[in-house]
Amino acid sequence: MDTIVLLYSQEIQHKIIAALMFGLRTHDEEERNLEIFLLRQAVLQNNDTALDEMLCQEIYKKVINCRGGWGIAGTPLHAAVSTGHLSCLQVLLAHGALVDSVDVKAQTPLFAAVRGKYLDCVLALLGAGANPNGNPCNNCSPVLTAAREGDVEILKELLQHGAEVNSRSKVLVWTSSARVSSGPLYLAAVYGHMECFKLLLLYGADPDYNCTDAKLLRSIKQPKTVLEMCFRRGCGVEYIQLLIDFGANVYLPTLIIEKSTKQNEAVELLLRERANPKALTLHCRLAVRQHLKKIDKIHRIEELEMPTRLLNFLQHKPAPSTAL
Template identity: 35%
Template structure:
């Protein structure tokens, strides 16, 4: 369901485009004069240099259209080389961005690669807190994502933006981009908004289910991404790294990933995966859809039946052993399972293959 819209699911942060947005409360862009005024305002507020020094936007324009030859020629001049990380309002848009951010948004991998080689700062954020990697992921440019990660870009994006590359890839169903991010060390449970507002995990118990990549992939019914995240060590019970006040949850609010999967009417394959990866089935307190006040979303009957059967039976010893080994290794070392001195069938079992 890539790109699907789900008004019932919160989205931390909007992806943004090459410059169509305007600040809240700013002037309207419906007329030519208003549009020009907005552009001047953005220049005054966000450009790295005085307005009169930002008029030559050839470097930014070339990054937008993917004109590598022009970028190469311009960067031979000291004046343009010194502006390689300049956030300028260029002629093709309004949002102040660096050439690297523009090229990554447009999907020009060759330009992204060359700009990095010439000294472009990889993790520099735009005025919305978005990195070049984030916008490349948002616009589905796998090649640019790979180039940026290979060059050392932070796979988790920026703490100044509420969303993350992993979250967005999970939301739109881009398992290929998700795998690439995970390969370079992305945290599959990260939630910048929660960690930024509650730096101390034990500071305040949460009273709502935190929207994380695993949750959002289920909400949009992206099974492949859901599986990729769990295989990479995503917490099947993720809510927050701190305490959770379930009693404080509003009626009808999901309290864990399994609860959310059932409420969103996900296929039984989602339930099966959560069971296999060790979700705590006792966190779900309701017994049927009516008692749970599940709202407008219809529960998948097969998924609900699978959940009830699993909760009524103890887990097998082999499953408990696999869960214990994977938790002992931790997310950051799951990739080492293949190097364990155990027979291949056991490795495949630990990897859920």
């Protein structure tokens, strides 16, 4: 109990009262301001011992999932992951904290952990059953955030736990006269995160993003494929080659030829691809991968009972060299 008293002061009382101005909280959250604040303070100070002692008391158990704090009001679990305090996160989960609780912007603790790049917290939340897609009411998603930030390890964990690889932002991006729904693949390309870009394609990202969604096509008169956006953004040839290898429709983009050498190389690559049909083996690979994506098994290719050479081929890995 002494630990709890130390966390509280006269100055803090005024801050707690002022916090009521932020609204968007439930009646219980406003009634239990002090208890909520004390829980958050224990978390923010990374005092897992005090936090555990407090949550053994009924008065604090009642507010374990209540929101508080300055700015974007969130639960104690949000406070733990936003600061990377794994031990406090584990204590909260052990005492029954809701793993998919939301703050006032519909952001889940997992979303906050991804945004903060705390891999250990991401793993703990996913292990506790957190929804890898976050909350549908949030404008963004964990996958979109990881792709934009170039955090390939976190992105891989999300995808392995079933996150939607073609996650859509609710915010439309305006480019020239076109509206574009920015997805993970688009963001990875724009921000130059090659490893994330390739990982997304390996997990079934649509290389013709923006041009295969009927609902989006009804609202966008001239949709832009990822391939065309790569040309417009001056992405390297390696991005174009990957999209082609993963089945992008090379006849969809409107070519804009610029004086950049890199851009000209990319255009030449696309023109060669348009003039030469794919080999039958490549069509077979695309067909197998598309089927695995359809039955939600694309992330389990390595478990298929087939020779290693074929597994490598399906995963776009180079064939192992044979010793002479």
